[in-house]
Amino acid sequence: MYWFSGLGGCAVKAAVTLKKNHEFRRMYQRGASAVAGSMVLYCRKNRLGHNRLGVTVSVKLGNAVKRNRARRRLREVYRLNGPRLRQGWDLILVARGRTLTASWGELNDSFLRLARKLGLLEDKP
Secondary structure (H helix, E strand, C coil), rough: EEEEEECCCCEEEEEEEEEHHHHHEEEHCCCCCCCCCEEEEEEEECCCCCCCCECCCCCCCCCCHHHHHHHHHHHHHHHHHHHHEEEEEEEEEEECCCCCCCCCCHHHHHHHHHHHHCECCCCCC
């Protein structure tokens, strides 16, 4: 259930990502969504007790280098804000054209605004 990177030796659970096509299709059909200029966020409750993330980047966004950069940026925004999110949800982040050019502050603000709109943020005083 774990894979190890050769450089840092840090373990990442394979169960924290959405990989299967049918999982993505189910999210698009039955999940709630919110849209911002730099991303789209889909969410749906799961019964696992932890969050899972899927990231989608269209070929229309550019070549492989640009798509991978967009994917890395979205994963990092999720990683930084993960502790603030409610647990037990499947999330899909879809990159849009502005994902590549937006500043980190804009990406972070967009993600938090979408998460708040969908009721994903923990209510901590």
